[in-house]
Amino acid sequence: MPRISLPKLTHELLSAYLRKGDIAIDATVGNGHDTAFLLAKVGKKGHVYGFDIQATAIEATRQLTNNPDNLTLITDSHAKLADYIPLGHVGKIKACLFNLGYLPGGDKRIITQTQSTLPALNAASEVLAVGGILTVLAYPGHPDGDQETAQVAEWCAKLSSEQFDCRVFDSDVENPAAPRLWLIDKICAYP
Numbered sequence: 001m002p003r004i005s006l007p008k009l010t011h012e013l014l015s016a017y018l019r020k021g022d023i024a025i026d027a028t029v030g031n032g033h034d035t036a037f038l039l040a041k042v043g044k045k046g047h048v049y050g051f052d053i054q055a056t057a058i059e060a061t062r063q064l065t066n067n068p069d070n071l072t073l074i075t076d077s078h079a080k081l082a083d084y085i086p087l088g089h090v091g092k093i094k095a096c097l098f099n100l101g102y103l104p105g106g107d108k109r110i111i112t113q114t115q116s117t118l119p120a121l122n123a124a125s126e127v128l129a130v131g132g133i134l135t136v137l138a139y140p141g142h143p144d145g146d147q148e149t150a151q152v153a154e155w156c157a158k159l160s161s162e163q164f165d166c167r168v169f170d171s172d173v174e175n176p177a178a179p180r181l182w183l184i185d186k187i188c189a190y191p
């Protein structure tokens, strides 16, 4: 059975949610490909916030996107997401992407960590609009990624089903180490 490309699937599915003028978050900008995708979708009247703990990732994203006025890049942990999203945008975020793991082509020892990923997911779920979507792409096949993937699964399982609708895609159902994608729709403001 052919393996599905989950980064590609993420973009395809998000295309159905994002409109010109929307506000979106890339919680892990890395080399900037997801940020560039979000910018193209929300257009010049929209806004994108991008987080990464590595200055090299922020710089790569700045260069890839030509640093437009409607992009706010933040060199800090996504765990502090709530500190950076202005009150006027809270509850109006249409999409928030988490592409976990390490910076492709970078230092593989610097990876997302469960202790910051889970608070970041909590913060993202708070700032999300009703009708918005949170996507989490996790990689159980790299060191610590298995534990982080299991914790993300547990976090999703604990979400109120009245407030969130969770779907999960496996890139290869026969391989437990294959990447996994969660799509979390916010369907209601309060549980």
Ligand SMILES: C[S@@+](CC[C@H](N)C(=O)[O-])C[C@H]1O[C@@H](n2cnc3c(N)ncnc32)[C@H](O)[C@@H]1O
Pocket: 027, 028, 029, 030, 031, 032, 033, 034, 035, 051, 052, 053, 054, 057, 076, 077, 078, 079, 099, 100, 101, 102, 103, 104, 110, 111, 112, 113, 116, 117
């Ligand atoms: C798989 S890469 C992201 C790929 C990226 N979205 C792209 O399109 O190229 C994961 C990124 O998460 C970043 N990261 C790790 N811990 C983080 C944290 N606590 N907050 C924000 N970014 C983090 C890493 O520095 C790395 O650049």
